[in-house]
Amino acid sequence: MSQRVPVHVEVNGRGYDREVEPRRTLADFLREDLGLKGTHVACEHGFCGNCNVLLDGAAIRSCLMFAVQAGGRSVETVESLAGSDGELDELQLAFTEHHALQCGFCTPAMLLTAKQFLRENPGVTDARRIREAINGVICRCTGYQQIVAAIAAVAQAQQTAHSIRIETAPPVRVAQDTR
Amino acid sequence: MLAGGQSLVQLLKFRRCRPSALVDINGIPGLDAIERRDGELHVGALVRQQALLDDPQVAESWPLLREAAGFVGYPETRRRGTLAGSLAFAAPWAELTAAAVALDAQLDICSAAGQRSLAAREFFRGPGETALGDGELIVAVRFPAPAPGTGAAFHEVSVRHRDYAQVAAAAQVSPDGHGELVLLCVAPTPHRVDVSEALTRDDAIADLLGRLDPLDDVEASASYRQRVAPVLARRALRDAAERAHRRAPA
Numbered sequence A: 001m002s003q004r005v006p007v008h009v010e011v012n013g014r015g016y017d018r019e020v021e022p023r024r025t026l027a028d029f030l031r032e033d034l035g036l037k038g039t040h041v042a043c044e045h046g047f048c049g050n051c052n053v054l055l056d057g058a059a060i061r062s063c064l065m066f067a068v069q070a071g072g073r074s075v076e077t078v079e080s081l082a083g084s085d086g087e088l089d090e091l092q093l094a095f096t097e098h099h100a101l102q103c104g105f106c107t108p109a110m111l112l113t114a115k116q117f118l119r120e121n122p123g124v125t126d127a128r129r130i131r132e133a134i135n136g137v138i139c140r141c142t143g144y145q146q147i148v149a150a151i152a153a154v155a156q157a158q159q160t161a162h163s164i165r166i167e168t169a170p171p172v173r174v175a176q177d178t179r
Numbered sequence B: 001m002l003a004g005g006q007s008l009v010q011l012l013k014f015r016r017c018r019p020s021a022l023v024d025i026n027g028i029p030g031l032d033a034i035e036r037r038d039g040e041l042h043v044g045a046l047v048r049q050q051a052l053l054d055d056p057q058v059a060e061s062w063p064l065l066r067e068a069a070g071f072v073g074y075p076e077t078r079r080r081g082t083l084a085g086s087l088a089f090a091a092p093w094a095e096l097t098a099a100a101v102a103l104d105a106q107l108d109i110c111s112a113a114g115q116r117s118l119a120a121r122e123f124f125r126g127p128g129e130t131a132l133g134d135g136e137l138i139v140a141v142r143f144p145a146p147a148p149g150t151g152a153a154f155h156e157v158s159v160r161h162r163d164y165a166q167v168a169a170a171a172q173v174s175p176d177g178h179g180e181l182v183l184l185c186v187a188p189t190p191h192r193v194d195v196s197e198a199l200t201r202d203d204a205i206a207d208l209l210g211r212l213d214p215l216d217d218v219e220a221s222a223s224y225r226q227r228v229a230p231v232l233a234r235r236a237l238r239d240a241a242e243r244a245h246r247r248a249p250a
């Protein structure tokens, strides 16, 4: 089936009109049709999360979605993070400071997934919740520790910058009832 | 038929199915409702698995659904994957199939010929096999409300956190002591066990599960599953009973 259909997608704030085969995945569309190679594909079967991009602000697997399904919607890729002058954003800076990448293959997906987490949970430094958020992205190098530290550092900075007060959960009480 | 695509697109890529056409149902209005209707929870075909975790009514009245959904995939896949799709795909490890059977869900199935309803307890026929005929689509899944104060728990064992379940147990217990237990991967379909006795007698679980014929595959051996199943069953029932106790109106 090589018949092409028109699709309009907003990517990183800019509208694109292209004709694509219906079978084209969003990942291939971003990489091959738009030349945005920052979105990485590894397993291409939904297991590794390296192809994560934000669709209307929420992380999804771009290898499991067809480009035509993104029609009329807005996509954010890793290319949206740095400023137009190449200046890194706060999360990217934190990743470099905390050595949160080695080969860097998982980094675009990690950054975007973390981006969403920090937008929805500003100031949340709880490692358990950060791990839960990035749980779907596999990193084969770092052991995740530094990635969690980098995300927590940005969350910490958010607290200071916006004087957010995060209620810390009360300490777990051991049950006294020995029924 | 394409809804969330989290299983189907994988199959297409593996060339395990090669349909001549794919119909994307995402544009059909009205299929994305998750709401209480006549005391039941009505979940439209396009309701994403993540919605089961986010919806306050589910948390309040269908705790087992929420517990099970927490084990499904990752946030990124739950945001696309649907409940109905998970049931139609009928993977032996699919947590939501256990919840549907335990909660006695009804499936509304539609085709060009008309509409029919079928109980989840009759829907599953084997790994990846269901009662769904050619040209049929699940348009909604309906869950009757459990008794107020019902407690629920879901336990599973997998090689890696969030990987496919090797064995899973879904349980719910109502304040008056009525229990439901469904196990995954110990039979070709979600396996419902009569637990009326198990709630009062501690050793009953192993007896009840003794006649299992677990799957034997690359994820786990049959003998491993045979040994793990009673452990998970007991934990799930214990937690569900405890939660029912705590939720029970004073």
Ligand code: FES
Pocket: A040, A041, A042, A043, A044, A045, A046, A047, A048, A049, A050, A051, A052, A061, A062, A063, A064
């Ligand atoms: S490339 Fe999409 S999940 Fe691995």
Ligand code: FES
Pocket: A100, A101, A102, A103, A104, A105, A106, A107, A138, A139, A140, A141, A142
């Ligand atoms: S840095 Fe190499 S995969 Fe994460």
